[in-house]
Amino acid sequence: MAPDGIGTALRRKEDKRFITGNGHYTDDLNRQGQAHAYFLRSPLAHARIRSIKTADAEKADGVVAVFTGKDVQAAGLGGLICGWMVKSKDGSDMKAGAHPALAVDRVRYVGDHVAVVIAETLDQAKDAADLIDVDYEELAPIVATADADAPDAPRVHDEAPDNVCFDWEIGDKAATDGAFEKASHVTRMSLINNRLIPNAIEPRAAVGEFDPGTDSYTLYTTSQNPHVARLVLSAFVGIAPEHKLRVVAPDVGGGFGSKIFIYAEETICVWAAAKVKRPVKWTAERGESFLSDAHGRDHVTEAEMALDADGRILGLRVHTKANLGAYLSTFASAVPTYLYGTLLSGQYAIPAIHCEVRGLYTNTAPVDAYRGAGRPEATYVVERMCERAARDLKMDPAEFRRKNFIQPDAYPYQTPVIMTYDCGDYPRGLQKALENADYANFAKRRSESEARGKLRGVGFSSYIEACGIAPSAAVGSLGAGVGLWESAKIRFNPTGNVTVYTGAHSHGQGHETSFAQLISSYLGVDPANVEVSHGDTAQTPFGMGTYGSRSLAVGGSAIFKAAEKVIEKGKKIAAHLMEASEGDIEFKDGKFTVAGTDNSKTIQEIAFSAYVPHNYPADLEPGLEESAFYDPINFTFPAGTQICEVEIDPDTGVTEIVNFVAVDDFGVIINPMIVEGQVHGGIAQGVGQALLENCVYDTATGQLLTGSYMDYCMPRADNLPSFNIGMIETRNPSNPLGVKGCGEAGAIAAPAAVMNAVTDAIGMEIQMPASPERVWRAIQQNRQAVAAE
Amino acid sequence: MPSTVSMTVNGKSVSKEVDDRTLLVQFLREDLHLTGTHVGCDTSQCGSCVVHVNGRSVKACTMLAAQADGASVTSIEGLAAEDGTLHPMQEAFREHHGLQCGFCTPGMIMSAVDLLQNNPSPSEHEVRDWLEGNICRCTGYHNIVKAVLSAADEMRGAAKAAE
Numbered sequence: 001m002a003p004d005g006i007g008t009a010l011r012r013k014e015d016k017r018f019i020t021g022n023g024h025y026t027d028d029l030n031r032q033g034q035a036h037a038y039f040l041r042s043p044l045a046h047a048r049i050r051s052i053k054t055a056d057a058e059k060a061d062g063v064v065a066v067f068t069g070k071d072v073q074a075a076g077l078g079g080l081i082c083g084w085m086v087k088s089k090d091g092s093d094m095k096a097g098a099h100p101a102l103a104v105d106r107v108r109y110v111g112d113h114v115a116v117v118i119a120e121t122l123d124q125a126k127d128a129a130d131l132i133d134v135d136y137e138e139l140a141p142i143v144a145t146a147d148a149d150a151p152d153a154p155r156v157h158d159e160a161p162d163n164v165c166f167d168w169e170i171g172d173k174a175a176t177d178g179a180f181e182k183a184s185h186v187t188r189m190s191l192i193n194n195r196l197i198p199n200a201i202e203p204r205a206a207v208g209e210f211d212p213g214t215d216s217y218t219l220y221t222t223s224q225n226p227h228v229a230r231l232v233l234s235a236f237v238g239i240a241p242e243h244k245l246r247v248v249a250p251d252v253g254g255g256f257g258s259k260i261f262i263y264a265e266e267t268i269c270v271w272a273a274a275k276v277k278r279p280v281k282w283t284a285e286r287g288e289s290f291l292s293d294a295h296g297r298d299h300v301t302e303a304e305m306a307l308d309a310d311g312r313i314l315g316l317r318v319h320t321k322a323n324l325g326a327y328l329s330t331f332a333s334a335v336p337t338y339l340y341g342t343l344l345s346g347q348y349a350i351p352a353i354h355c356e357v358r359g360l361y362t363n364t365a366p367v368d369a370y371r372g373a374g375r376p377e378a379t380y381v382v383e384r385m386c387e388r389a390a391r392d393l394k395m396d397p398a399e400f401r402r403k404n405f406i407q408p409d410a411y412p413y414q415t416p417v418i419m420t421y422d423c424g425d426y427p428r429g430l431q432k433a434l435e436n437a438d439y440a441n442f443a444k445r446r447s448e449s450e451a452r453g454k455l456r457g458v459g460f461s462s463y464i465e466a467c468g469i470a471p472s473a474a475v476g477s478l479g480a481g482v483g484l485w486e487s488a489k490i491r492f493n494p495t496g497n498v499t500v501y502t503g504a505h506s507h508g509q510g511h512e513t514s515f516a517q518l519i520s521s522y523l524g525v526d527p528a529n530v531e532v533s534h535g536d537t538a539q540t541p542f543g544m545g546t547y548g549s550r551s552l553a554v555g556g557s558a559i560f561k562a563a564e565k566v567i568e569k570g571k572k573i574a575a576h577l578m579e580a581s582e583g584d585i586e587f588k589d590g591k592f593t594v595a596g597t598d599n600s601k602t603i604q605e606i607a608f609s610a611y612v613p614h615n616y617p618a619d620l621e622p623g624l625e626e627s628a629f630y631d632p633i634n635f636t637f638p639a640g641t642q643i644c645e646v647e648i649d650p651d652t653g654v655t656e657i658v659n660f661v662a663v664d665d666f667g668v669i670i671n672p673m674i675v676e677g678q679v680h681g682g683i684a685q686g687v688g689q690a691l692l693e694n695c696v697y698d699t700a701t702g703q704l705l706t707g708s709y710m711d712y713c714m715p716r717a718d719n720l721p722s723f724n725i726g727m728i729e730t731r732n733p734s735n736p737l738g739v740k741g742c743g744e745a746g747a748i749a750a751p752a753a754v755m756n757a758v759t760d761a762i763g764m765e766i767q768m769p770a771s772p773e774r775v776w777r778a779i780q781q782n783r784q785a786v787a788a789e
Numbered sequence: 790m791p792s793t794v795s796m797t798v799n800g801k802s803v804s805k806e807v808d809d810r811t812l813l814v815q816f817l818r819e820d821l822h823l824t825g826t827h828v829g830c831d832t833s834q835c836g837s838c839v840v841h842v843n844g845r846s847v848k849a850c851t852m853l854a855a856q857a858d859g860a861s862v863t864s865i866e867g868l869a870a871e872d873g874t875l876h877p878m879q880e881a882f883r884e885h886h887g888l889q890c891g892f893c894t895p896g897m898i899m900s901a902v903d904l905l906q907n908n909p910s911p912s913e914h915e916v917r918d919w920l921e922g923n924i925c926r927c928t929g930y931h932n933i934v935k936a937v938l939s940a941a942d943e944m945r946g947a948a949k950a951a952e
Contacts (some may be wrong), residue, residue, distance in 0.1 A: 019898065022866075508927050684929030708834070717916070
């Protein structure tokens, strides 16, 4: 292995520009002659648009143009699409309501896009937007997930009676009913997975440009997958043919899912650039982000677990209502179905599972993938149910899990809900977590807390996730409109340094470092001499971007494949230079050697020769640049156990996390420092959901009540503890790197661990977020109930 | 109404005519092209825009450019030495992986530097308390806190050596 290769905690190559203020985020870009866009948004959750008068705005100072939905429609532009077709259990297609970039005759949520003003300055655009006169006929909104399919609920789309987009199922209903018939105990829970706002700290932004000399467009935007953005904007919206549209996502300040999707604002900026013949720039204010970034989660679930007298799980039955918001966002239909229902087996050998999901429209912002996407919702159901079942049966929750785990010799393991787990060791992960959490002495710590008048609880979450999203054949059979492979190109420059082009996209994950470490390990090149290029459709081969912890498992595997090709080509050149037969050339640690001799050439010498091929035979091609596309054979299945210990002050309801242990199996680790950082961030978001964060709409008016950082409680440094992180490794047999993915684990596992701890401490069930007020009220109720007995 | 504001930014005198409603952060980003100072919210909550004004940390989206007339302003671009030697806090953030996407980082570093100016030996609790005005969505703060404590050690050591 070359220095700083796989397994090394190499310091990040990208950090220098970020810590010195030299990053290049989209809002940092300013193009010659640019104008500024400001979007007029609906102040109402649901209304018919009778008329929009723009004449005064058009005459205002500095205004370049004003466009409404009718202008966009007249230009022949298509609407925004959802790329994943889900069928209802009766075989019918999901009911997709039209989603114009600017509303035409109806607005469906507060923040919906009504018009755009383009002006010399942003302030002028805002001032002019105030002069637009929209005549709304207000309609009753529907907001609450649980009530969205009520017969008398206001209808969001004419295409979807009862607001049902799809009524989907997975698993074997008859087998599951049978399991409940023979159960000796049934545990039941009502669970709300609270709606969240992703809140990448960099707000979304876009700069659109048009070059009339070549009829080509460029869009700089905060995207997690620029190639897919180009594909959608070209093939469905109709901005320009793909070869006339370049999409660039420069440094991106966090995504967490919210920057996967194709939004109205970037669509309009790039379209309008040609209309006004100037670059058009838009940057979201945080208030706009709250209103119109795609939100996450928002499930209402009734779940039942059938158990035998020994505490073995016989079956799981789940009914979920999933809020989709007012329009289908790019991935929206996949999240509460194939990314959720397929993970309901968790780490457990459950003989029968049946799950029904109703995807429902409401007058709220679109809901789509947010860190974990479907898997946190599934884990929350499974892990809250397991903990509840263990308590119902008066079993130790660790013992309950151990008894029901899929055993390490059972792989490949086919669950009743599609997935085939390829490897894992759940008992070992649990055991290590128990040790790291000093679980054996918990009772003692609880007594000490009680002596101080505090309530202490402990909660478990033994999660599993399906990462490395693909394989294409699998997602295609499940309704995806695209394949989910990844691409890589390795270019040796004549002086021996390397540029790696990847279709993955980094928005904080450290690809520039970990991908360079792959090149270091495979090709023996110092990471300092490797540059990673991503995020520009004009530079990189077509790629599918970064989400679902797929960058290493899929993108890294594509780099591996490209490296194999580089070595193969290098052997041909080495054989020629050293006058040996190609079959006798071995490659190791950056050197091509003639087997059994000390005759060797470094890969740098080979690269130079490849570009100065003065004496090459006719059949030896110059150049050292290879690309590969990689489509995996399975998802990857990272798994682990998180244990949270809390102490609650019954007088204030404030929950303090006193210990948080995570033991994860991510397969082979490329850079342990980066992996630990990803786990920390994921846990913070999971803890945020469990204790603090909540997106709240007023159910009567549809107004967003948590529309700023004053109202939406973001986790801050003083809300969180330091985390106790541990790892185990089972090498993934399904990809050449042996990796699994780590970015979402914390967000997937932590909510259940925290809520299991909180409910253990207070001795009753409550819903997320366990805010001090909710916890305090629950404690008071409990006290009154005890007093009344 | 436009008016002229003059100040020293990262050691250089600047003077520009700006609209009265121009915020300090807009002045830095748009007029001086110092884009290291970021805007992450519109309610002075996230702290991505923290700079130093006359040596004290200030959220640059909370202050008008005109209010900084005559002041000495340091942004993230002015923190490292002229020769590019990083400030110990910048080094500590890199060493302890105190950043991921990097967007909140300039404000976080500027806040942390001000903390150590006031309190050279903060406890973990004091670091967490001080950083309450800076939101990071990526790191869970674990490594940021580690970085600040490590920089404090480093800077105390350097100060002692200089005595």
